[in-house]
Amino acid sequence: MGDLYVPLDHERGGVAAQVASGLREAVGSGRLAPGDRLPSSRDLAADLGVSRGVVVEAYEQLVAEGFLVSRVGSGTRVAPAATRGRAVAAELPExxxxxxxxxxxxxxxxFPRERWLAALRHALATIPSDALDYGDPGGIPELREELAGYLRRVRAAEVDPADLIIVGGVAQGLSLVLHVLAEREGRLGATDRGGRPGAADRAGRAGAAGNGGRPRPGGRAGRIGLAVEDPTSQRQVPLLRRAGADLLPVPVDGRGLDVAALRERPARAVLVTPAHQYPTGVVLSPGRRAALVEWARESDAVVLEDDYDAEFRYDRDPVGCLQGLAPDRVVLVGSVSKALAPGLRLGWVVAPPALAGAVRLARSEFDLGSPVIEQYALAGFLRTGGYDxxxxxxxxxxxxxxxxxxxxxxxxxxxxxxxxxxxxxxxxxxxxxxxxxxxxxxxxxxxxxxxxxxxxxxxxxxxxxxxxxxxxxxxxxxxxxxxxxxxxxxxxxxx
Ligand SMILES: Cc1ncc(COP(=O)(O)O)c(C=O)c1O
Structure with missing residues (x-):
């Protein structure tokens, strides 16, 4: 094949991730078609002015994601179904x-229309006019209090309302958290490349699990290696990639995510559905829960817990959330999409304090927060027992x-x-x-x-x-x- 345009910023860290991202973009935009043969790693490395190891790493990443296939004798090609994973679809699928x-x-x-209407009416009749101004980007305090109590009681989560952020559903929660984590990786990458770690980089390093963690204005966009369950919700894949995640699939078996396989991936975070894996429906076993937390602690990694349908358990006692076992490592993300309606676009993120602060700040910089009247209505609905x-x-x-x-x-x-x-x-x-x-x-x-x-x-x-x-x-x-x-x-x- 001829020359392949892959834009690179050599000043920025993570050159292999940049090569991978450039190739994904080339497939997404149609410049590379399914079945196309890629240059040998040696040729592409020479063209791009990087070491061959960088290109090999990028190819391996894309093979793991299913974007490329590599066969002895026929080189590396774009996978037949690669366009399925386009980073940005030009049009919504039908x-x-x-x-x-x-x-x-x-x-x-x-949907409990009457009772929701009553909750909305009550909110509108009682909130002061000032409450209709821009609210706290992390959500109104009343709802954060109610949800913290609910999650402690029903999900055995460990929640301080100060570390709970109201978001527009699990989808937005994951986007925000990954954006913040990827940005931190970008800063780490710049430091790891051999530069002297500056004060800002040290603050960034403490970002996810440690102290500080405020994204600097104009912080560099980065990418983060995110392990995901295989199989996984395909609707989430584009949003994860768009938020800065390079996906590292890990198989799921009868006990949930295979943590031994996870250990072999260069992941800095993992996204799991422990209460009811989507789509296999497996509940993550107690042994795997402990192993996952141990992996996160050893690797200084973050576990993202998608608690999307945990309210509905039928035959056994409810399984507490993973976050309750390790609130310093696990970010709990949930929503009212299954309990009430996806169209409400109301959800929550519970994160360790530094990360919670960074997510709240990111929310303020993206779009200033969620609709206030619906937040009051949900707070009232929870308070009066309507939700239960x-x-x-x-x-x-x-x-x-x-x-x-x-x-x-x-x-x-x-x-x-x-x-x-x-x-x-x-x-x-x-x-x-x-x-x-x-x-x-x-x-x-x-x-x-x-x-x-x-x-x-x-x-x-x-x-x-x-x-x-x-x-x-x-x-x-x-x-x-x-x-x-x-x-x-x-x-x-x-x-
Ligand atoms: C695996 C999974 N996570 C999360 C969600 C819910 O997303 P949201 O809360 O953004 O509506 C869904 C909805 O279908 C889902 O299937």
Whole structure:
């Protein structure tokens, strides 16, 4: 292949990460197409004026992410499905707003409209006019207090309201935290390159887990090696990359994230869904929880805990959050998206004090905070017990729906293996060999079953599977829908 344009800032640290990021961008923008052969590491290193080891490291990173494939004899090529991981999609995929197919969305027909309206009315009738000004970018104190109490009580989290930041959902929480962590890595990288560590770099080094941690105005953008579960939510991948993360996939087995495999990755942070892994539904085992915290302490790394559906547990006692075990290392991120509605865009980040301060400052610099009236409404909803009552009611309903789906599958599709049903709003279905995930998803959609293919969530290949949502499947519809799915899939196979 001819010359490849990869912009590099030699003054900045992390040259291998820059090469990797340049190649990702080349794929994302279409300058490199799936199947294209890349220059040898020796040639590209010579073109870019860097050592060959730098290019080898970048290629290895992209192979681990599934962007490139490397085979003895045929060199390194862009992976056939690489465009799937485009850093920035020019247009939203069609499925983006497809509520019907989302396996993890709640039943929005059960949104407590009357009680939410009462909470909004009460807020508007009682808050002083001054409260409608720009609020604290970290959230109104009333809501931080209520949420801290709730998370201590229900999730066994260790929370000081001062270290809790209100955000627009888990998505924004992760973006902000990663942005801050990547910025800190950028400063560390500049120091590690051989420069003398200046006072600002030392302050940056203390940033995530230690003291100080205020991002300097104009702090350099950096990248951070972030271990992610394989498989993982593919909707999160672009936001993680955009926030500065270079993804390092780590396999998930029956006990959750494989911590021994994590130890082999050059990760500075890890993102996990311990209460109910998405999409496999596995609960992170006690042994793995301890090992993960030990890894974080030994490696001076940060654990990001995505607590996206932890309110819904059906068969066992609730599993406390990881953050409660190691509040100095774990950042807890959650939202009301499953309990109430994703459209409210209300969530929280609980972080060690220095990182919490940096995230709050970043929020103030990005967009000045979350809508104030809704924050008061949620605070009131929590205070008056409305949130707990709604959750109790929905837990009962979702449990009936889950049981109906599981019964229907056992009766009509016994060849499908059902996993991860103790919690959350979806089950993980291992499909019989030869079943095409996308076809199952399309047929399910016609039948009103919300399913998502697991294939696009994988970095390494795996057997066909889907995440099947049961939150919107009425009990009386389950058997008929599953029976029909079986019929249509069998007819397709026969044809
Ligand atoms: C794995 C995972 N994390 C987090 C979320 C929720 O994101 P948010 O709180 O931004 O609505 C979802 C929603 O589907 C999810 O599937």
């Amino acid at each position: 499925s983006y707003c497809d509520y019907q197919s989302r396996a993890t969305s709640p039943d929005l027909g059960h 009552r709604h959750l109790r009611r929905m837990r009962r309903e979702y449990r009936r729906r889950r049981d109906a789906l599981v019964r229907a599958l056992a009766e009509h599709l016994p060849e499908v293996r059902v996993r991860g049903i103790e919690a959350g709003l979806h089950a993980h279905l291992d499909l019989p060999a030869g079943w095409d995930e996308e076809r199952v998803v399309a047929v399910a959609r016609e039948l009103g079953l919300a399913m998502e293919a697991v294939g696009p969530m994988r970095f390494a290949p795996g057997r066909p599977a889907v995440a099947a949502g049961f939150s919107r499947l009425p009990v009386h519809r389950a058997a008929e829908a599953v029976r029909e799915l079986k019929l249509r899939m069998s007819a397709g196979a026969a044809g």
